[in-house]
Amino acid sequence: xxxxxxxxxxxxxxxxxxxxxxxxxxxxxxxxxxxxxxxxxxxxxxxxxxxxxxxxxxxxxxxxxxxxxxxxxxxxxxxxxxxxxxxxxxxxxxxxxxxxxxxxxxxxxxxxxxxxxxxxxxxxxxxxxxxxxxxxxxxxxxxxxxxxxxxxxxxxxxxxxxxxxx
Amino acid sequence: xxxxxxxxxxxxxxxxxxxxxxxxxxxxxxxxxxxxxxxxxxxxxxxxxxxxxxxxxxxxxxxxxxxxxxxxxxxxxxxxxxxxxxxxxxxxxxxxxxxxxxxxxxxxxxxxxxxxxxxxxxxxxxxxxxxxxxxxxxxxxxxxxxxxxxxxxxxxxxxxxxxxxxxxxxxxxxxxxxxxxxxxxxxxxxxxxxxxxxxxxxxxxxxxxxxxxxxxxxx
Numbered sequence: 001x002x003x004x005x006x007x008x009x010x011x012x013x014x015x016x017x018x019x020x021x022x023x024x025x026x027x028x029x030x031x032x033x034x035x036x037x038x039x040x041x042x043x044x045x046x047x048x049x050x051x052x053x054x055x056x057x058x059x060x061x062x063x064x065x066x067x068x069x070x071x072x073x074x075x076x077x078x079x080x081x082x083x084x085x086x087x088x089x090x091x092x093x094x095x096x097x098x099x100x101x102x103x104x105x106x107x108x109x110x111x112x113x114x115x116x117x118x119x120x121x122x123x124x125x126x127x128x129x130x131x132x133x134x135x136x137x138x139x140x141x142x143x144x145x146x147x148x149x150x151x152x153x154x155x156x157x158x159x160x161x162x163x164x165x166x
Numbered sequence: 167x168x169x170x171x172x173x174x175x176x177x178x179x180x181x182x183x184x185x186x187x188x189x190x191x192x193x194x195x196x197x198x199x200x201x202x203x204x205x206x207x208x209x210x211x212x213x214x215x216x217x218x219x220x221x222x223x224x225x226x227x228x229x230x231x232x233x234x235x236x237x238x239x240x241x242x243x244x245x246x247x248x249x250x251x252x253x254x255x256x257x258x259x260x261x262x263x264x265x266x267x268x269x270x271x272x273x274x275x276x277x278x279x280x281x282x283x284x285x286x287x288x289x290x291x292x293x294x295x296x297x298x299x300x301x302x303x304x305x306x307x308x309x310x311x312x313x314x315x316x317x318x319x320x321x322x323x324x325x326x327x328x329x330x331x332x333x334x335x336x337x338x339x340x341x342x343x344x345x346x347x348x349x350x351x352x353x354x355x356x357x358x359x360x361x362x363x364x365x366x367x368x369x370x371x372x373x374x375x376x377x378x379x380x381x382x383x384x385x
Contacts, residue, residue: 060242060267062272083219084243085243087247088246088247088273091277095276095277096276108221110220110221110222111219111220118254
């Protein structure tokens with residue numbers, strides 16, 4: 001699969017590395033040339049030697065998207081730090097370039113929900129984080145009740161898995 | 167009319183003031199604190215602090231009862247999104263979006279956000295009108311309505327020079343409406359003779375542009 005990731009922040013770069021590791025062709029686009037360094041965290045080689053591509057350019061510029069290979073992309077992930085940028089470029093990928101799988105990261109739950117209803121695949125980290133926190137807190141409240149309403153939240157409430165967020 | 171304006175930069179601020187002056191009810195939305203405070207000094211309760219691309223902010227501004235939404239922030243993606251939400255979620259037919267970077271115009275078209283206003287394009291068009299580097303200039307394009315007004319400069323080789331408007335066999339759905347000669351505009355009649363250097367203004371169906379251009383430009 002040829003995957004194009006726009007936005008090479010923590011989410012974009014981690015995703016890029018793991019998908020490359022799983023044998024996919026991965027191309028990243030970011031307007032900040034310095035973000036390239038993030039791709040090489042934990043790698044013994046350069047990102048390019050490992051087989052990845054990196055393009056410097058603005059997400060809204062079709063020239064940059066094309067240079068990064070959007071025409072051949074099977075999947076497209078919009079992971080810039082701007083919700084609106086992600087929403088707009090996802091729709092461009094979908095409608096103009098007809099990429100099969102398009103996923104947008106949208107931090108605002110309301111916008112994420114509405115655009116999901118419009119047929120965009122969205123990931124809302126805010127919603128996921130809130131749900132995880134709710135789960136942890138319910139767990140903590142439950143164990144407090146079991147202990148007779150006294151004591152601490154217990155070790156499981158501080159949660160080890162939750163630390164893996166974006 | 168109730169109008170929501172997104173973005174209190176110079177354009178949004180002046181626009182809001184003018185609209186209020188014309189008796190319209192306006193809410194101006196701005197999410198940069200300093201710009202918001204400056205706008206509030208001037209326009210008081212007509213200004214709302216918040217990000218107009220957030221749905222709850224638009225709802226607080228009363229988008230359900232808005233007659234028109236105008237997005238004039240400095241970010242094209244924000245303007246696209248605000249108009250898209252206004253149109254598709256709240257069914258507001260009348261929107262106007264500002265295009266900051268002309269190369270983003272294709273995105274507005276793709277997502278059916280229109281009409282758009284681009285200061286850069288307007289200035290380029292005026293520049294073209296003043297200093298044409300090819301002999302056809304678009305003065306007005308009403309895409310939806312499929313009508314446009316163009317201006318054609320008659321060169322020395324133009325086959326119509328020396329002929330009258332009446333002699334001309336112009337295609338259907340085209341009409342010569344004015345001739346600008348030596349800096350003065352005249353409304354021609356059938357006996358008006360075309361001269362070299364004339365700027366001919368015509369109103370037409372965009373599909374006819376090529377045909378009309380053939381008639382007026384070089385043989």
